[in-house]
Amino acid sequence: MPVKSLPVSAMELRSFPLLKPLREEMLTELASTARALEFAGNEVVFRAGEPAAALYGVLSGSVVLYRSSADGREQVVHDTGAGRTIAEAAVFQYGSFPVHARAGTRGARLAQVEGARFLAILDRDPAAMHSVLAALCRRLHELVDRVEILSLPDAGQRLARFLLRLPAEGRAGSFRVRLPVAKKDLAAQLAMTPETLSRVLKRWREQAWAVVLDDEIELLDAAALEQIAAES
Amino acid sequence: MPVKSLPVSAMELRSFPLLKPLREEMLTELASTARALEFAGNEVVFRAGEPAAALYGVLSGSVVLYRSSADGREQVVHDTGAGRTIAEAAVFQYGSFPVHARAGTRGARLAQVEGARFLAILDRDPAAMHSVLAALCRRLHELVDRVEILSLPDAGQRLARFLLRLPAEGRAGSFRVRLPVAKKDLAAQLAMTPETLSRVLKRWREQAWAVVLDDEIELLDAAALEQIAAES
DNA sequence: CGGAATCTTGAACGATTTCAACGGTAGTGG
């Protein structure tokens, strides 16, 4: 059992995409019965087969989801970090946990949210339910896009695709975008090193396709980039 | 306006992840007011600002979502193919389409599903709503996993991670998995060429970490693979 | 004014892709 059990704030709950669309009063209600649990390293959070009475959000640390085979070997199904929620699907279907969960080796802080309470809130307010649905759909699209981008073998292609669907301003043929994150984080998001990102931009600059000023990039030859992005 | 408007079968609707969890009778009801629309190349499906009265599933061909800037330049936001649904988020929030949509250059066949009808079905049956939510959550997890895998720079790492969370059977230290798809498709899913996949498996074979028989792979040294997968 | 962090650039190495060829298998049509 967890070392400590403390109250959770509505704000903390809002850090989870699943709960984010809820209105303030709903989050407060949810928070009233939610608990922040501190688990020691490798401590069990729940076991497969137990009724899924609550869903868990990872506040810090990590949680390992695993199956245990007959011989006691542990097969890791999942290894989730902060910001992820766990067991929502089981909760929505009134089911049991399909896998075991334990804290990572360095422990974890989890928000435990009563499943029934969450469902009740959604069931009594269709608009909130629709918001949650809409949010999930948007996030799904976003992820599908990221998978598509990450599947491209060429670093330039990945960057071009990413930039071309950023909100842009400018005229035909040439336009300007603002990077939403630091270059090093962008690089990570596009599965390349910062060095490679820098070099791709340099190459584009040399070919007069782009001008870079800090986090602003002026795409001079949209046609060229679109061709790169479309290749394959 | 579309060239043809034909009825859609419940079965066709089930091919979309969003609708898949619905019970047969619900799909039939949905299908009764749904239409399969055939769009010619580049034909407009809907315009930004119009009320989102329906959501669309791509049956074949592709749909391009785009914004148009003041000068008439067209910025592509999205390029979706068969199996994807469009505009669900807007429908769930009773909003307007945020972008324009047109068929790809080679046309498209779309299932047009009445948004109000879909919402009505879900609102009157909480269990169905919960199934849809659960399905979306599961798919979300799946995609987050894929993004994580695709972000790994090393081909061996990607394959190891993938294999280790496949349903497995076997004893401690050694177990067997069955590939869910052909090797060439697996390679594509892991963002590598079939050749590279073949070579990674060969290397593992030479190190006595694995034995491959068609689509069955015996992992002899789970510890070694786990270490590879965990690195970085 | 340090000092840290980000970004850039260079060079060398390593990995993966590419190109090419071959064996095996399944499906097709004679």
Next chain:
DNA sequence: CCACTACCGTTGAAATCGTTCAAGATTCCG
């Protein structure tokens, strides 16, 4: 039943691309 073809999977060799390691430039912050 047997070519014959087409596709998948494998292997080899070469080339390319990205990473790694190292260093310098710049900015921001204490």
